[in-house]
Amino acid sequence: MTEKRLLHNIALVGFMGTGKTSVGHALASLLRFRMVDTDELIEWRAGKRISVIFAQDGEPRFREYERQIVVELRRYRRTIISTGGGLVVDPVNMESLKSHALVVCLWASPEAIWERVRHQSHRPLLSTPDPQAKIRALLAEREPFYRQADVLLNTELRSLREAAQQVAYQYRLARERQSSHENSHSSARD
Numbered sequence: 001m002t003e004k005r006l007l008h009n010i011a012l013v014g015f016m017g018t019g020k021t022s023v024g025h026a027l028a029s030l031l032r033f034r035m036v037d038t039d040e041l042i043e044w045r046a047g048k049r050i051s052v053i054f055a056q057d058g059e060p061r062f063r064e065y066e067r068q069i070v071v072e073l074r075r076y077r078r079t080i081i082s083t084g085g086g087l088v089v090d091p092v093n094m095e096s097l098k099s100h101a102l103v104v105c106l107w108a109s110p111e112a113i114w115e116r117v118r119h120q121s122h123r124p125l126l127s128t129p130d131p132q133a134k135i136r137a138l139l140a141e142r143e144p145f146y147r148q149a150d151v152l153l154n155t156e157l158r159s160l161r162e163a164a165q166q167v168a169y170q171y172r173l174a175r176e177r178q179s180s181h182e183n184s185h186s187s188a189r190d
């Protein structure tokens with residue numbers, strides 16, 4: 001990361017069930033940041049649950065909500081932004097997040113993801129006869145997009161607290177690098 005970046009926030013991206021919400025809350029209290037969740041912001045705006053948006057208006061409408069919300073996130077400061085699992089499949093969304101946040105992708109194997117989501121029923125994309133196959137297919141399809149994140153973190157072998165500490169560490173490191181990069185540029189201009 002050598003170009004000039006503003007790192008006001010941390011955006012957590014990654015597949016459903018990788019721990020974005022839980023790690024996000026732990027991280028927010030560790031850094032004393034605010035926490036927002038793009039799915040919640042969409043539900044407030046639409047006045048209905050994500051599953052109802054998918055059922056009544058379709059996935060394309062849901063993705064439009066996501067794009068709108070992402071634009072508005074640029075104004076945020078000192079915020080942990082937990083994103084819906086498909087949000088960064090649109091490269092415009094990834095680029096926008098990177099303009100104000102360190103983007104951290106949480107990662108887990110399809111098996112670990114299945115263990116975490118199997119007793120939950122609120123995810124429309126997994127309401128299919130073979131959700132495990134869907135997880136494997138979607139994860140493979142999205143992997144190249146998730147790999148565009150600044151930091152990739154496997155949450156499978158880490159406790160919530162360890163994962164949050166690791167993200168906080170990476171964030172401090174990135175900010176330090178950023179300020180030393182700025183200093184070396186200003187002294188080069190002097």
Ligand code: S3P
Nearest residue numbers: 015016017039084085086123124
């Ligand atoms: C989605 C993930 C969900 C939610 C929606 C679509 C996806 O968010 O945005 O159901 O495309 O992977 P979580 O990743 O928070 O479950």
